[in-house]
Amino acid sequence: MSVLKWIKERYIYPEFDGRKIRNILHFSLVWNIFERECCQCNAQINTHSNQIALALQSDTIPSLEKTWYYFQNRYVANAQTTEVFNSFEFNSGRRELVSAILRSQSPSQAEKTEALLRIIFRLRNNLMHGDKEPNMFYEQDINFKHANAFLMDICNLYHGQRCPEYSQNRNNS
Numbered sequence: 001m002s003v004l005k006w007i008k009e010r011y012i013y014p015e016f017d018g019r020k021i022r023n024i025l026h027f028s029l030v031w032n033i034f035e036r037e038c039c040q041c042n043a044q045i046n047t048h049s050n051q052i053a054l055a056l057q058s059d060t061i062p063s064l065e066k067t068w069y070y071f072q073n074r075y076v077a078n079a080q081t082t083e084v085f086n087s088f089e090f091n092s093g094r095r096e097l098v099s100a101i102l103r104s105q106s107p108s109q110a111e112k113t114e115a116l117l118r119i120i121f122r123l124r125n126n127l128m129h130g131d132k133e134p135n136m137f138y139e140q141d142i143n144f145k146h147a148n149a150f151l152m153d154i155c156n157l158y159h160g161q162r163c164p165e166y167s168q169n170r171n172n173s
Contacts, residue, residue, distance in 0.1 A: 013134045021137045023144040024127065031124055034151045037159040045091070045121040052158055053114035059157050061113065063149040068112050070146045071119055076102050088122045117154075120147045 004018045018025070035043040038052055075085035081099045090098065101107050101115040123143055 007134075011134050016134050017138075021141050023141045023148055024137055026148055027124070027127070027144045030148045030151050030155075034155050037155050043121070045118060046094070049114045049117040049121065052117060052154060053110045056113060056154070056157055057108070057110040061109070061150070061153050061157060063146075063153045064109065064112060064116075067116055067146045067150040070142075071116060072102055074143075075119075079103055088119075088126070090118070090122065094118060113154075116150055120151065123147055 004016070008014050008016045031043075035041060039048045075082050081102065085099070085102070086095075088095065098115045098118050101111045104111070107115070123140075127140070127144075
């Protein structure tokens with residue numbers, strides 16, 4: 001039995017369309033590579049978000065501005081964070097940090113990178129834990145499209161920085 005058929009039967013949701021959740025399906029693979037290459041196989045939001053942001057603060061992250069613009073518009077309205085953002089469960093008072101960066105008029109690249117990584121960590125946790133209705137996946141797919149692009153860039157830059165032979169091999173292919 002195919003996975004999609006199983007999901008349709010399991011959810012009793014015959015219209016479930018796997019094409020509408022392609023980015024979510026890809027996210028698990030992208031996250032696996034990110035966790036392995038950038039987080040020593042053990043991603044921890046309070047360690048790696050800041051560590052990676054600082055390591056890449058002078059690099060050009062191709063998807064940074066597009067990803068930043070998307071999530072800032074999703075989570076900030078009228079200089080205040082939205083209910084969607086406020087529903088995230090951040091640990092250790094980090095909600096205020098991410099909120100301040102999102103609302104800032106001119107955050108640094110390191111601040112944007114850290115905030116985006118913290119948001120993506122939350123998206124990942126929300127995806128993997130808790131009860132979901134099939135329509136929720138459709139609504140979330142665009143979030144994962146942006147998360148995937150950003151994490152792929154982070155992996156290319158951060159892993160390349162730590163493993164120069166990786167960057168050299170990528171440039172030669």
